[in-house]
Amino acid sequence: MKNIKTFNLVIALGLLTSCVTFSQTCKTESEIPSTAPDSRFTDNNDGTISDNGTNLMWQKCIVGITGINCGTGNGTAVDWQGALNEAENNNFLGYNDWRVPNIKEIASLIEHRCKNPALNTNYFPNTPNNFQWSSTPSSRVPNNSWNMIITDGYTNDSGSRGAFGYIRLVRTGQ
Secondary structure: OHHHHHHHHHHHHHHHHHOOOOOOEEOOOOOOOOOOOHHHEEEOOOOEEEEOOOOEEEEOOOOOEEOOOOOEEOOOOEOHHHHHHHHHHOOHHHOOOOEOOOHHHHHOOOOOOEEOOOOOOOOOOOOOOOEEEEEEEOOOOOOEEEEEEOOOOOEEEEEEOOOOEEOOOEEEOO
């Protein structure tokens, strides 16, 4: 009986901790200078954000989430081929040139001062702490592609193309 109670407690704690959401924490500007400051971005008030430093236009919300503060819906987690297909078929705001960003482009969004998520949440709010696909295939591991872990901004090529991650689409120009 004691083993069953212990087992149930472990299961309950596991379920409870899997539902916990983390709050973003950031170092101060004097500790680590901002890598994605507010001054670099423009909210176009149409669901897109222009990055004035890279001349890229980003979808404000990850695919599957909408709203002025990205508060409606659930993110659509897809495998790598699904991410490429989504970009090819996406015509948000009438643009037909949306694409999955390469690893350098998605890494340009990392705010190194912050974690949970490692993004500028003034411009990219309510981003799930998971990983986001890039279009860059791994040269080291044939069935993997590069991705960015949103929690800490870590980029790696250990993402199996069959794994499910989120996508934030981008296009060139503003």
